[in-house]
Amino acid sequence: MTLASHSAAILAVTQLIAVAWITPVAGAILGASILAPLVALWFLKLRRKRRVVSSTLLWTRSLADLRANAPFQRIRFSWLLLLQILAVLAIAFAVAQPEAEGLGSAGGRHVLMIDRSASMNTVESTDDAGKALDEPRTRLALAKDAAKARVRELLGGGWFSSRASDVMIVAFGLRAEIRAPFTDSIASLEAAIDAIEPTDEVTKLGEALELARAFTTNLNLNDARGEENNTTSGPLPTLELYSDGRIADLGQFALREGEGIVYHRVGRTATNVAIVGISADRPPEQPDRIQVFAALVNPEPVEKKVTLQLAVNSAVRVITPEPITIPAAKDERGSFTPGRAQAVFRPIEQRENAAIEVAIVEDDALRDDDAAIAVVPPARRLSVLLVSNGGFLLRTLLEGLATERFTAATVGEYESMIEAGTAASWDVVVFDGVAPKTLPSGRYLSFGPPPPIEGLSAFGSHEGVYPRVVRDEHPLFRSASLDELSISKMVAVQPDKRFMVLAEAPEGPLIVTLDRSDMHLVYVAFDPLDSNWPFRRSFVNFVANAIDHLGRAGDSVIGRTLVPGEAIAIRLPAGSRDGVLTLPNGSTEKLAIDQDGNVSWGPVELVGLYRIGFLEPGNETRQERLAAVNIGDANEARIEPRESLDLGTTTVQGVSVGESRRGALWPWILGLGLLIVLGEWWYYQRQIRA
Secondary structure: OOHHHHHHHHHHHHHHOOEEEOOHHHHHHHHHHHHHHHHHHOOOOOOOOOOOOOOHHHHHHHHHHHHHOOOOOOOOOOHHHHHHHHHHHHHHHHHOOEEEOOOOOOOEEEEEEEEOOHHHHOEEEEOOOOOEEEEEEEHHHHHHHHHHHHHHHHHOOOOOOOOEEEEEEEEEOOOEEEEEEEEOOHHHHHHHHHOOOOOOOOOOOHHHHHHHHHHHOOEOOOOOOOOEOOOOOOOOOEEEEEEOOOOOOHHHOOOOOOOEEEEEEOOOOOOOOEEEEEEEEOOOOOOOEEEEEEEEEEOOOOOEEEOEEEEEOOEEEEEOOOOEEEOOOEEEOOEEEOEEEEEEEEEEEOOOOEEEEEEEOOOOOOOOOOEEEEEEOOOOOOEEEEEEOOOOHHHHHHHOOOOOEEEEEOHHHHHHHHHHOOHHHOOEEEEEOOOOOOOOOEEEEEEOOOOOOOOEEEEEEEEEEOOOEEOOOOHHHOOOOOOOOOEEEEEEEEEOOOOEEEEEEOOEEEEEEEEOOOEEEEEEOOOHHHEOHHHOHHHHHHHHHHHHHHHOOOOOOOOOOEOOOOOEEEEOOOOOEEEEEEOOOOOEEEEOOOOOOEEEEOOOOOOEEEEEEEEOOOOOOOEEEEEEEOOOOHHHHOOOOOOEEEEOOEEEEOEEHHHOOOEEOHHHHHHHHHHHHHHHHHHHHHHHHO
16 A cells, blocks of 8 residues: 555544534533532541440541541542543533534635536436435535535534634536635535536536635745745645546646545436437538438447437427437446447428437436537528639539539639629639638638738748648538548648648648638638649539538538537627527527627537527517537546546545535433443442442
C-alpha cells in the first residue's frame, strides 16, 4: 500500500467518527450540577451519636469511618463512586444529544461541488439500498437534498462540535459557476442549492476544480499582482463532490498535496439506451422528400431491442415495424466500447420546412437522450451565378444541376451588380479562377485565387500536391472522396482561426470554409483544371454538395444540430425586430437583434427544439426560425454510477449519499447510563449484605 493510500485510509477513519452535538449546553449544565455535589458528599463528615458498646473490637470500624469523613483527606478508591460518576456522565452526554456525522471533517472550510450534467437527470425509483422511494426523483434532486443536509451538519453544530467555518457552493456541467461564495449562513446556502437547475451538458470537473482552488488558495493580499503567498496557514479546504462519477475529463487532473476530496456517489440505476446522432436531408434527386438516419448506442453489457418512431412537427409519421437490435457494450482491459446500431428510414414526403424527431418508444431511466431532432429547410430550387473568364468546365456542370435560375457573367459584370445592389438576388455565386475587388455579404464557392476576405492570405504557390487530411464527415464530401486526387499546382494560403480547414496537404490547406452570420464561403485553393479532379465523379458530387450546402445555409438556424454548451448564432433579415426565443421547456427569452440582423444567444443548456420568433421589416406577421439541440455524447449515455474516482495516483472511494446522514448516538448512551445505574445499585446491595 502506498503512502497516499495510508493517508486516504486515515482520513476516511477520521471522517467517519466526526460527531455533532444538538444540545451541548444542557448536557454540560446537568453534568456539572450533579457531579460536584456527588463528589462532595464523599468528603463530608457524618453526624455521630454517642452509643455504649459492649466490646472494643468495634472501635476499629469507627476509626476507619472517622478517617473517611475527615475534611481534605485524600479520597480512597471506591467502585461505587466510579460507577456513580460514569452514570452521571452518560446521562449528561445523552442530554447533549450527540449525532454521528457519517462523512467529512466538520471543521475548516468546505466546497460543495454539485454535478448538474445530463446524466444527473436520470430518474431513480429506489435508494442506494434498493428501498423504494416515496416518488421517483432525479439524481440532481437527490444530490441537492444531500448537499442541504450536509450544510446543516457542517454549520448546525453546538459549542462542543467541530463546526465548519465557511461553505461554498459550486454547480458544474460542461462549465462551472459559483452559486454561493464562502459563507456560514445556512439559509443562503440552501437557497443557492435550491436554485441549481438541471442541464443536458456533458460532465467536466476541471473548471469546477479550478474555481474551487482559485477561491481557496491563500493569496498575498499586499501584492498587487495577487501572487501566491508561500506562507499559507491552516489546512486546505475539503472538496465534496456530489455526482454519479461519469466525468469526461477525470483523467486530466490530480489532487494537490494536502488536498482532500469526498466523493458522494449519487444514484443506482444503470438501464439506458440513447440516440446519439441524427441526419435528415433532402436527396438531390428527390428534393420534395426527406431521408432520415439515426445512430443509437447501448452502454449496457446485454443486448437491447428498441422501437423507434419518427415524427414530423410533433406528428408521428413512422414507427419501425420490428425492434432494432443494439449489440451489448464491451469492457475489455479497461477500454469501454458501447454497442452501436444505425436506423435508416424510408424517405418521407415533406416539401415545407420541418422539425424531424426520432425517439425511442420504450421508457428508460434517462429520457433526455431518448430523442434527437433535426431541422430541415423547405424544398426549393436555387439561383446560381457563375463568375468566370469564359471557362467551360464549371459552366457545363452547373448548367446540368436542377437549379431555378443559372446565369454566367464576367468579373466586370459582377462588380457592376455589386455597385447596383443586385448581387444579393443570387442564392450562390461561383468564382471560377477569378476574384472580385470586393465581396459583399452572401454565399460563395470559389476556385483558384482567394477572394478578398479578411483572414485569408495568399503568399505563393506549391506544385505536385496530394491531400493528406480530409474531414470526410462534412456534408461537402458526401460521395465525394479525395483519395485519388493529385494536384499539379495550388495557391499557398494561410487562413486564420475563423476558417475551418476541410482538406489539407503537407504544403498547406486545400479546401477551407467560413460560416459567419453574414458570409458563407467554400474556398478551393486550386483550379480544377490543374488537377485530375474533373475526370472523377467526386468532382461533380462535390460541386453539387457545395451548391446545396451554401444555398441552404441560414434557412434553418444552422446546417447541423447543436449540442448543449454551444451558442445559437444566426442572421435574420436586416432590420428585423422584436426577437423572442422559446426554449424547449416553454420559457421565453428576449433576443437582441443588431441592425444587420445578427442574433447570438447561449450557451444552450437543454436539449430540444428552440424557436426564434421575429418581425421582418414591413411585415407584421411573425416569422420563425428553428434550432435543434441534441446530447450527441455516448459517454453521457453511460449512467451507471462509478464506485470510485481515480484522480492521478489517488483513488477516492465513493460513499452513497444515503449513507451520509447523521445518526443519533444519545439513545445508546442513555441506555448505557441506565445499565451503569443498575450495576451501581447491585454493587451497593452486595456491600450492605456483606
